[in-house]
Amino acid sequence: MNTVVQGPKFIVAKGEGVWLWDDSGDRYLDGTASLWYCNVGHGRREIADAVYRQMTQLEAYTVYGDFANVPALQLSERLAAHAPVADPRIILTCGGGESIETAAKLARRYFAAQGRPERVHLISRTGGYHGLHGIGTGIIGMDRFRDGFGPLVEDASVVPHDSAAALEAEILRVGPEKVAAFFAEPVIGAGGVYPPTPEYFASVAEICRRHGVLFIVDSVICGFARMGNWFGIERFGVCPDMIVFAKGVSSGYLPLGGVVAAGAIAEPFWDRPGNPFHHGTTYAGHPACSAAAMANLDILEREDLFTVALEVETYLDAAMRTLEDHPLVREVRSGTGVMAAVELTEEALVDRGIRTADVFAEARARGVILRAVPRALLVSPPLVITWEQIEHLVATLRAALDAVAAR
Known part of the structure; x- marks a missing residue:
């Protein structure tokens, strides 16, 4: 509650497929299907x-x-x-x-x-x-x-x-x-x-x-x-x-x-x-x-999203594991379902005082919404996400990690 009082609210105004728009018209990739639930994507008439x-x-x-x-x-x-x-x-x-x-x-x-x-x-x-x-x-x-x-x-x-x-x-x-x-x-x-x-x-x-x-x-x-x-x-x-x-x-x-x-x-x-x-x-x-x-x-x-999900799971797993070499990353957990976690290292979290919320903020500023928990960033996109959109999500997460590491 205090966080909301301290700064401007993030107001979601529109959704279509894997995309969201805020009230200023800026677009974001919904990397968490809202709260793990929008499996078929937004805007299904x-x-x-x-x-x-x-x-x-x-x-x-x-x-x-x-x-x-x-x-x-x-x-x-x-x-x-x-x-x-x-x-x-x-x-x-x-x-x-x-x-x-x-x-x-x-x-x-x-x-x-x-x-x-x-x-x-x-x-x-x-x-x-x-x-x-x-x-x-x-x-x-x-x-x-x-x-x-x-x-x-x-x-x-x-x-x-x-x-x-x-x-x-x-x-x-x-x-x-x-x-x-x-x-x-x-x-x-x-x-x-x-x-x-x-x-x-x-x-x-x-x-x-x-x-x-x-x-x-x-x-x-x-x-x-x-x-x-x-x-x-x-x-x-x-x-x-x-x-x-x-x-x-x-x-x-x-x-x-x-x-x-x-x-x-x-x-x-x-x-x-x-x-x-x-x-x-x-x-x-x-x-x-x-x-x-x-x-x-x-x-x-x-749309047989059951079969599609297994394909997305495989591609998401391969893409997320490219982050394993990042100096802030301790572990990537993925490959069972359309979901993944990127856990930060003890050195980043404790010695350097980096918060997952910092990575979340950098990713959102770059147009991708993730979920931050105390030790990791979580990903669970709509099942209709494309390979290109997965690559965009992962590239943006890497850029957010880089930005936090540099800062």
Whole structure:
């Protein structure tokens, strides 16, 4: 907030494809698809038209109880058809944070309905980002997002993101009879773009199954073609108990998220009378948002952005790795999904006092928008980016690094 008060605001006025324009008419390459979500690019008229048509029929109405609407039902059927979850059921929300709250509450309520109310402990990973609602903040794997808010989720713990053995050790420490769920992103996104090892998810899925812990995949960033498939986790050949989704489901054109829950998780509420899941939000299942998502999924499938994303992933990886020789760069992480991180060296960050925000500012001044986290610059462009635009992005990032190093 203080930063905003101190200087002029950056006002985004227009978007088209991978490009943005500010209120002065200057153009910028959107190297982060806004906040990881604009998968099909900006300015897709058919999504706007779909929303307009829906709003002329029914703009919004609650889906509590037995109320429903056609777009929400169509979207749910479509998502269920592609979800790598056994007998999938869909709960729609307004975004990723709401979806994490929903999944965590459903996990705990599921065990209570099974006569095991003591199973409430939630485990997540270092670097894992799960939104900034109450439960999401409580299980986030980055201390800076929890500091100063007091206790939010007391029965929670964090394990190293790259160790299946550490997960099992934590389950045994807490006691399997007390653990409800384990949360993991297919690729850690906002925490710094950390892909898993090839065997990691097979191992954690087996550990969760063996101890009766629900395996919940947070696909908010990784879903809807960013990893070349529908939910990201398919890449690792495992079948989770729940998947949390948002962002790319509508490419951010309207707020939408949700949870895919296995039929076994739904059973106590779905098949038993008098056992409701007391949870919901005002705008969940919003018909206009669902219509936007349906039009967005039409684009993903018609333009086969699933295949395109795999090609973009390869080209982006090759281009980003040309920065590995820069004196400010410690490591480039890329090659699993259309996302990458450029981490700065300890010498740059500590000895020279260089901030990633400095590199971000230099890049933006040169017409490319990146995302700065404490140790790295993150890239996650729209999936429609071209090779020439990738080269422009990387060249601009190098120029920004050069400028900061010289200064």
